[in-house]
Amino acid sequence: MDSRLLTAQPHHRSGHAGVAARQPSEGEVLSAADLVIGYKGKPITQPLDFVLNQGELVCLVGINGAGKSTLLRTLAGMQRPLSGVARTGDMVPYHATPAERARRLSVVLTNRPDVALLTGYGLVALGRHPHTDWRGQITASDEVAIHSAIGAVSAEAYAGRPLSTLSDGQVQKLMIARALAQEAPLMLLDEPTAYLDLPRRVEIVQLLRRIAHEQQRAVLLTTHDLDLALRTADRLFLIADGSLETGAPEDLILSQAFERAFRSQGVAFDPATGSFCFGDPAVKIVTLVGEGHARDWTRRALERTGYRVIEEAPLRILIAETSAGTRWQLWQGEQCQEFDSIYALMQAMR
Amino acid sequence: MSCAQEGKPVKVRRCRATVGSLRSKPDYLPRFRSVYPSQKRETSVLAQPTHPPISSVHSHLRIRRMPFVVLLIALAVLFVLALALGSVSIPLDQIVTVLLGGEAERASWTNIVMQFRLPRAITAMLAGAALGVSGLLMQTLFRNPLAAPDVLGINSGASLGVALVVLTTGVGSGALLAGLGLAGDLGMAAAASIGAALTVALILQFAQHIRSGATLLIVGLMVGQITFAGVSLLLYFSIPERIQAYINWGFGSFSSVTWAQLPILASTVAAGLALALVMIKPLNALLLGEVYAESVGVHVRRLRITIIAATALLTGTVTAFCGPISFIGIAAPHLCRGIVRSADHRALVPAVAFVGALLALAATLIAEAPGTALTLPLNAVTALFGAPVVLLVIIRNQERSAHG
Numbered sequence: 187m188d189s190r191l192l193t194a195q196p197h198h199r200s201g202h203a204g205v206a207a208r209q210p211s212e213g214e215v216l217s218a219a220d221l222v223i224g225y226k227g228k229p230i231t232q233p234l235d236f237v238l239n240q241g242e243l244v245c246l247v248g249i250n251g252a253g254k255s256t257l258l259r260t261l262a263g264m265q266r267p268l269s270g271v272a273r274t275g276d277m278v279p280y281h282a283t284p285a286e287r288a289r290r291l292s293v294v295l296t297n298r299p300d301v302a303l304l305t306g307y308g309l310v311a312l313g314r315h316p317h318t319d320w321r322g323q324i325t326a327s328d329e330v331a332i333h334s335a336i337g338a339v340s341a342e343a344y345a346g347r348p349l350s351t352l353s354d355g356q357v358q359k360l361m362i363a364r365a366l367a368q369e370a371p372l373m374l375l376d377e378p379t380a381y382l383d384l385p386r387r388v389e390i391v392q393l394l395r396r397i398a399h400e401q402q403r404a405v406l407l408t409t410h411d412l413d414l415a416l417r418t419a420d421r422l423f424l425i426a427d428g429s430l431e432t433g434a435p436e437d438l439i440l441s442q443a444f445e446r447a448f449r450s451q452g453v454a455f456d457p458a459t460g461s462f463c464f465g466d467p468a469v470k471i472v473t474l475v476g477e478g479h480a481r482d483w484t485r486r487a488l489e490r491t492g493y494r495v496i497e498e499a500p501l502r503i504l505i506a507e508t509s510a511g512t513r514w515q516l517w518q519g520e521q522c523q524e525f526d527s528i529y530a531l532m533q534a535m536r
Numbered sequence: 537m538s539c540a541q542e543g544k545p546v547k548v549r550r551c552r553a554t555v556g557s558l559r560s561k562p563d564y565l566p567r568f569r570s571v572y573p574s575q576k577r578e579t580s581v582l583a584q585p586t587h588p589p590i591s592s593v594h595s596h597l598r599i600r601r602m603p604f605v606v607l608l609i610a611l612a613v614l615f616v617l618a619l620a621l622g623s624v625s626i627p628l629d630q631i632v633t634v635l636l637g638g639e640a641e642r643a644s645w646t647n648i649v650m651q652f653r654l655p656r657a658i659t660a661m662l663a664g665a666a667l668g669v670s671g672l673l674m675q676t677l678f679r680n681p682l683a684a685p686d687v688l689g690i691n692s693g694a695s696l697g698v699a700l701v702v703l704t705t706g707v708g709s710g711a712l713l714a715g716l717g718l719a720g721d722l723g724m725a726a727a728a729s730i731g732a733a734l735t736v737a738l739i740l741q742f743a744q745h746i747r748s749g750a751t752l753l754i755v756g757l758m759v760g761q762i763t764f765a766g767v768s769l770l771l772y773f774s775i776p777e778r779i780q781a782y783i784n785w786g787f788g789s790f791s792s793v794t795w796a797q798l799p800i801l802a803s804t805v806a807a808g809l810a811l812a813l814v815m816i817k818p819l820n821a822l823l824l825g826e827v828y829a830e831s832v833g834v835h836v837r838r839l840r841i842t843i844i845a846a847t848a849l850l851t852g853t854v855t856a857f858c859g860p861i862s863f864i865g866i867a868a869p870h871l872c873r874g875i876v877r878s879a880d881h882r883a884l885v886p887a888v889a890f891v892g893a894l895l896a897l898a899a900t901l902i903a904e905a906p907g908t909a910l911t912l913p914l915n916a917v918t919a920l921f922g923a924p925v926v927l928l929v930i931i932r933n934q935e936r937s938a939h940g
Contacts, residue, residue, distance in 0.1 A: 264827065288833030299824045302681070304879040311597055315821050315832035322817035322882065324597055368832065 213239045215372050215404035216261065216291075220270035223253055223260045229268050230256060231428045238406060240371060243391075243398040245415035246408045248425035248447065254408040255376055257425065261406070262374050263287050274372055288316035291372040292365035296380045298357050299349065306345035306352070306360045310335055313367030335366035338401070339393060355386035359393070366397065373397075375407035379414075387411060391418045412448075471496050472535075476505025480512050487528045491536060503531070599883040603875045607890040611661075614897040618657040619649055621906035652791065655798055660790040660900045661893040663858050666805045666850035668868030668892020669812050672884055674736075675869055676819050677843050678743055680752050681929050684866030685851040688752070689759035690735045691862075694855035695786070696763040697731025698724055703770040703778055721797050721857075725804060729852030735759055736844045787913035788859035790900050801857050808850035812885050815842055819881040862915050863922020864899070868892040870925055895921075 220233040230253040238244060246254050259265040261272050263279025271278055274290045282290075292313070299309070313335065314328045324332075336345045339359040349357055358378060365373050375394070379387040391407075395418050398405040406423075409415050415422060416435040424431040424438055426447035431438055438444050445455045472493045474485055484505060485495050504515040514525045516534060525531040619631045630640045631649060640646045667685060674683035674690075685691050701724055742755050771779050785792075793801060812819075818839045821829040826836045854861065869884070872891045876883045899921070903912045 262831070264830070283833075284830045284835050285833040288831060291831075293828070293831040295827065299828070301823045301879050303873055303877060304823060307597055308878075308880060309824075312821055312824060312828075312832060315817065315834070318817070320814070320817060322820060 211237070213241065215240050216272065216274045216406075218261070218270065218272040221260070221272050222268040222270050223256045223265075224268045225256065225265075227268065229428075231425070231430065233270055234430045236423070236430060236432055238372065238404040240404050241399055241402045242404060242420040243395040243418065244404070244406045244421045244423055245419035246406060246423040246425065247410075247412055247415050252425045253428075254425060257423075257430075258374050258376050258406070258408055262291060262293050285316060288368065288370065290370050291374055292368040292370045294358075294361050294365050294373070294375040294378050296377040298354055298381070299361070301349060304349050305347060306336070306341060306349065306356075306363075307332065309349060309360050310345070310363045310367050313364035316368060316370075331367045331369060335363040336360075338366055338397060339363045355382050355389070358382065358386075358390060362390070362393065362397075366401075371403055373403055373405045375405070377408055377410065379409060379411060387414060391415075395420075470494070471499040471501070473497060473499040473502045474505075475502065480505050480507075484514065484528055484531075487532055488535075491532050493535070597880075599878070599880065600876065603883075603887060604890070607875070607887065607894065611890060611894055611897070614894060614901065615657055615661070618660065618897050618901050619653045621901060622648070622653065622904045623907075623909045624648060625906065655793055655795055656791045656900060657897065658798060659793040659801065659858065660896040662801055662805045663790060663854040663861060664864055664868070664892035664894065664896025664899075665889035666808060666854045666892070667861060667865040668872070668888040668895070669809060669885060670847040670850040671865030671867075671892075672869040672872075672881075672888045673812060673815075673819075673843050673847050674865070676822055676881070677740075677840065678752060679822075679825065681870070682753055682866065682926065684863075684869075685732070685847065686860065686862040686865055687926075688735070688739050688756040689763060690732050690739075690847065690851050691855045691860035692760040692763040693731040693735030693738075694728035694852045695731070695860050696766045697727035697729070697852070698785075698856055699767045699770045699782060700731075701727045703774045703782065721800055724856045725800060725853045728856035729804075729848045731763075732852035732855070733844055733848035735763070736847055740840065740844070785859045786915075788861045788915040788918070790858055790896065790914065791911075793857050797857060801853060804849050804853040808846045808853075809889060811842060811846035811849070815839065815846070816881045816885055819885075820879075823879055859915070861896075861918060863918040863925070864892055864895050866929075867922045867925040868895055870929060871895075 214237050216238040218234055218236050220235065222229045222231060222233050224230045234257075246257065248254050256265065260267050261279065263282060266280050273279070277286060277290055279287050279291065301309075310332050311324060311328070314324065314331060315322065317331075318324065318328060336342055339362055341356065341359050341363055344352055344356055345360065345363075349360070352360070362375075362378070365375075373394075378394075379390050382390065391409075391411075391414055394405050394407060397403060398420070416439075419435055421432060422435050422438050424443055424447055426443075431441070431443040431447075433441070433443075439455075448455055470493045472488060472495055474481060474488065474495045476484065484503065488495060488503075500518065502517040504517060506513045506515060511526065514528065514531045516523045516525065516531065523534060525534065616628065616631060619635075620626050620628055624645075626640070626645050626649065630645055634640050634646050634649045635654075640649070670690075671684040674685060674688060675681055677683070678688075739752075739755060739759060743752075767782075771782060774782075818829065818834040821832050821834045822836075822839065829839070830836045851865070868888050868891045872884060872888045873879070875891065876887045878884065895918075899914060899917045903914050903917045905912055
């Protein structure tokens with residue numbers, strides 16, 4: 187822990203002077219300087235410095251309780267930073283009025299809104315609030331924005347239906363369209379994929395990536411789905427032990443930041459494959475001979491069961507494609523057993 | 537900011553031109569001054585193969601005017617019936633004559649219409665509109681379909697205010713409100729409004745922790761009990777005439793408001809409704825919850841205070857003058873949603889005012905039991921028709937959460 191953590195000042199304006207001197211760079215949408223986040227005066231991070239640029243999808247990852255949501259809420263101005271400052275352009279979200287904030291940043295949360303009789307169009311139209319007059323009158327330019335937001339998430343087919351008849355994924359897409367219609371340069375999403383099934387999760391994150399690139403917005407989302415984050419994010423914010431590591435997913439893998447962050451969490455990160463291994467630490471060793479998907483998935487099953495795959499081990503598995511289908515041969519010296527499924531193989535090896 | 541528009545500059549221009557040319561068409565209720573173009577040929581310019589035509593946005597966001605026409609006609613019919621029917625039936629043409637300032641065939645008819653039925657009908661409409669709108673405000677604020685002034689115990693709070701004024705100051709002997717004079721009327725309305733405001737503020741403290749509708753009902757019930765305890769104490773030490781007057785007031789009635797008191801009732805109700813109309817836009821944003829409302833630019837704390845103020849004015853004043861009327865506040869918004877089929881407060885606020893007025897008129901009409909000399913207690917009538925609505929809402933919610 188940094189010693190500054192303990193002396194972090196609860197006065198939120200303390201960071202202002204330092205930041206004002208810094209000139210924002212081209213394409214910068216949000217910057218944080220000496221930002222300490224936390225609840226009730228208790229800091230959960232050291233002072234953080236980072237910038238968010240337009241046109242990039244950033245995934246904020248970290249273990250539970252690391253402060254992902256707190257950071258997001260602080261950036262959104264919903265929560266006061268303990269010290270330091272986050273600003274978008276010349277605006278400090280926490281001190282701005284909600285109306286000023288709404289023009290700079292839009293927010294999407296996990297939970298599904300449940301409003302009787304509200305249609306997709308009605309929902310997306312709510313995103314136009316910062317731009318409409320006091321009566322909320324929808325003008326021609328509002329209609330264009332609503333229309334193109336719905337188009338951007340490909341929700342035309344069901345935007346006319348009441349929300350209660352739509353699936354979780356469809357509602358979440360419309361929530362994103364609502365945030366798009368707000369036309370703010372920064373989009374903050376807190377676990378937008380938490381309740382969705384895998385195909386929908388991939389779809390939503392790909393969609394956000396496309397939005398960030400095509401519409402040149404800065405998109406920051408928190409997620410528990412590390413695999414998806416590693417594959418889709420332009421940049422990762424990895425928050426662990428009170429500090430924030432940023433970089434391309436590959437950078438964080440190579441610098442072993444990932445391994446450090448998730449060590450002792452019951453998962454081990456494998457830098458070779460970029461995937462997480464679950465279960466017991468691998469103590470037993472085995473050699474795997476074979477190719478294609480059969481090899482990949484057998485390897486995964488072995489890792490789950492507690493084996494490490496190496497080049498030369500006394501225990502060998504041979505994957506053979508026979509006319510009757512795939513067969514797994516387990517060789518121990520001269521002894522050989524044959525199995526017709528990975529399940530049977532694992533039963534024998536346990 | 538401009539990123540979304542930069543990609544499609546042509547579209548923006550075309551659309552502006554199209555909408556501008558249609559703006560002049562008097563195709564919509566002047567109330568909303570809608571700029572939505574109807575499904576005209578010009579809009580199809582915007583229709584591109586990959587997108588639905590812009591007109592599909594309009595048709596979904598547009599407020600249908602048909603329900604308002606129906607409501608207005610129904611209201612007019614009930615208003616005339618409320619003047620015509622009662623212990624004595626008065627012919628329609630005679631009512632028209634009286635309303636136009638003429639003299640009816642019988643002097644007693646003029647007297648009945650002008651002194652009793654007309655103020656009663658106007659009171660009923662004002663009170664109904666006020667209760668309906670405060671019910672809608674509560675349902676949106678608490679995001680709970682069961683929230684309403686009576687369910688939450690808000691008119692109990694108002695009752696306590698009234699009881700404090702009447703039972704302790706000693707003003708007003710026979711009828712609760714009779715002979716208080718202007719200052720007394722105003723004081724009563726103010727006391728009731730303050731009682732109502734305090735109750736809403738109190739419940740709002742609990743609301744953070746309340747997720748289910750049933751819990752909110754229980755909180756409302758308990759708040760009602762607490763205020764009733766206060767009222768009981770006051771009654772216990774009061775004189776029998778005032779106790780009787782308080783009990784009569786508690787049955788609810790639209791008949792006791794005099795022409796002299798009507799301007800007070802009308803102006804406070806108008807102020808409350810005006811507040812609700814000003815809040816239409818943030819109320820819509822509040823549909824998604826306070827976090828989202830704030831994220832699209834709503835000053836949530838300010839909005840909450842305004843909602844409390846409007847509800848307190850509406851419920852408090854009505855309770856002071858007409859007694860704690862039950863069930864109109866909860867039934868009107870639900871019926872109204874069924875009629876306008878929209879969650880948009882631009883449609884709901886005016887429609888709820890209409891439906892509330894309608895329900896109140898219908899209730900007093902039934903309470904008068906036309907053709908007999910009887911007058912039933914108003915709250916008995918509203919409960920008889922309102923309680924099933926509440927049950928229906930609860931059952932429907934249960935089913936929805938069971939399936940969802």
